[in-house]
Structure formats: structure tokens, C-alpha cells
Amino acid sequence: MAAGKNEHAVVINDPQAIRALAHEARLEALEELFASQASRTATELASRCKLTPSAMSYHLRALEKYGYVRRAPSEGDARERRWQAAGDRLVVESFNQTPSAKSAFLNVQLGAFRERLAAEVSRREAEAKAGIEPPADRHPVMTTGMVFLSEEQREEFISRMYNLVREYEALAEPEERSVDAQRVYYMLSLLPEFEQASPGTAGPAQHKPGLPKR
Known part of the structure; x- marks a missing residue:
């Protein structure tokens, strides 16, 4: 998620706090607040998350409890509460969470991106059926692969x-991070x-992917 010049990361390493993220609407709201670094109302976030404003308010209060978001100054109508990210970026970094906490968080993250991929595939299929020619330089919906690198090249890559x-x-300037701005979603994991x-034997430390930094 976006980092400002005076970077202040919200670091999450408590299993209960991680479980609080295991909800698609909460993750989408957090993504919006951290990436935009702007304040949003529950109504604006509800529209993006396809929830009612009251349901979104409930989720925002839960996120506030664990220190992910905070109340923001009112703009214009003081009756409508505004919310903002509690820092410049969100980092989930501990390897010591319970397996259920890690699995729940990862499953929601991957599930949300899977839906975005499926929606883009459907959109391209609809264009093809309508006879719309795709751009010659259109990128694939998803790319996976492997590269062979030395340790030095790996770190540089x-x-x-x-x-x-x-x-x-x-x-993007602050005014370009509005609710109606164009977005490009990405998922990066190297x-x-x-x-x-080998199980039960001494040897080099096992590689544990853990949770992604956001």
C-alpha cells in the first residue's frame, strides 16, 4: 500500500488482529484508505465494498479497535463521520500467528484477487463476443513464472x-486519489x-512464505 514521505507503518503481529482482517469488505476498505491516504465516509466505502453504510460502519469500528484506521476530521457535513488509515502502509509480518489466523487472512486476500481476475476474464470474453478488437499490446490477465538468478541478481530483482x-x-497527487479515480489492482509476490x-532432521532453516507485506 502507498507509503508517504514520512513513512509510518502499521505493523500487525497479533493473531486476533490478523483474524479481524479475514473479511473481504474490511480488506477492501483498508486497501482504499491506505492506498489513497485520504479520508472516506462509511457511505463512500460501503459503495465500493457493496455493503450498506451501517454494515460498513460496523466493520470500520472493528478495524479501529485493532489500530488499522482512525477517525478523521469532518469535511463539510459534520454529521457524517470520516475515516482514514492509521499510517502510511500496513505490514503483516510475524511468523508466529496461529495457522488458522494465517490461513484465514491469506484465503481472503487470494479470494478477493481471484474475483478480480475472473471479472477481467469475463469482461474480455464479453468484448470478444461483441466483436471488439483487443489492443495489439494488451497484457495477459495474469502472468506467473520463474527466473534463474544468482543471489546478487535475486536481491536486485x-x-x-x-x-x-x-x-x-x-x-498520484492527493486530488487524484478521489473515490471516483481510476484504479489498477496488482498482487506481487516474489x-x-x-x-x-527434511522433517525431523537438522538442516538449514525452512523457507516460510508467511504473510505478505501490504
Whole structure:
């Protein structure tokens, strides 16, 4: 998620706090608040999350309880409460959560992105049926793969990929991060391969992907 110049990460490493994220609407609301670094009302977030404003308010209060979001100053109509991210970025970084907490969080994250992929596939299929020619340089809906890299190249590759994301996150001016702004969603996960130790034997530490940083 977007990081400002004076970066302040909200670090989550408590199993209960992670379980609080295991809800699609809460994740979408957090993504909106952290990426935009702007305040939103429950009504605005409800529209994006396909919920009623009262249901969205309930979820926002739950997120506030765990320190993900906070109340923001009113703009105009003081009767409508505004919310903002509690920091510049959200990081889920502990390897010590319970398996159920990690699985619930990952399943919701992957499920939400799976729906976005399916929606884009359906949109392209509808265009094809309507006889609309796709752009010659249209990118695939999803790309996965593997590259062979030395340790030095691996570190450079990972660093450059994340730096590119941060560069484009920082391009939009505050006024360009409105509720109606155009969005491009991405999911980035770069997983180096490490040798696994055989179960029950001594050996190098096992690679544990853990939870993604956002």
C-alpha cells in the first residue's frame, strides 16, 4: 500500500488482529484508505465494498479497535463521520500467528484477487463476443513464472520490482486519489527458492512464505 514521505507503518503481529482482517469488505476498505491516504465516509466505502453504510460502519469500528484506521476530521457535513488509515502502509509480518489466523487472512486476500481476475476474464470474453478488437499490446490477465538468478541478481530483482511499485504509488497527487479515480489492482509476490530441511532432521532453516507485506 502507498507509503508517504514520512513513512509510518502499521505493523500487525497479533493473531486476533490478523483474524479481524479475514473479511473481504474490511480488506477492501483498508486497501482504499491506505492506498489513497485520504479520508472516506462509511457511505463512500460501503459503495465500493457493496455493503450498506451501517454494515460498513460496523466493520470500520472493528478495524479501529485493532489500530488499522482512525477517525478523521469532518469535511463539510459534520454529521457524517470520516475515516482514514492509521499510517502510511500496513505490514503483516510475524511468523508466529496461529495457522488458522494465517490461513484465514491469506484465503481472503487470494479470494478477493481471484474475483478480480475472473471479472477481467469475463469482461474480455464479453468484448470478444461483441466483436471488439483487443489492443495489439494488451497484457495477459495474469502472468506467473520463474527466473534463474544468482543471489546478487535475486536481491536486485526483488528490490527493483518493489521500488517500481512505490514509484507509481507516489505519482498520484492527493486530488487524484478521489473515490471516483481510476484504479489498477496488482498482487506481487516474489518467492526465492530455499532448500527445505527434511522433517525431523537438522538442516538449514525452512523457507516460510508467511504473510505478505501490504
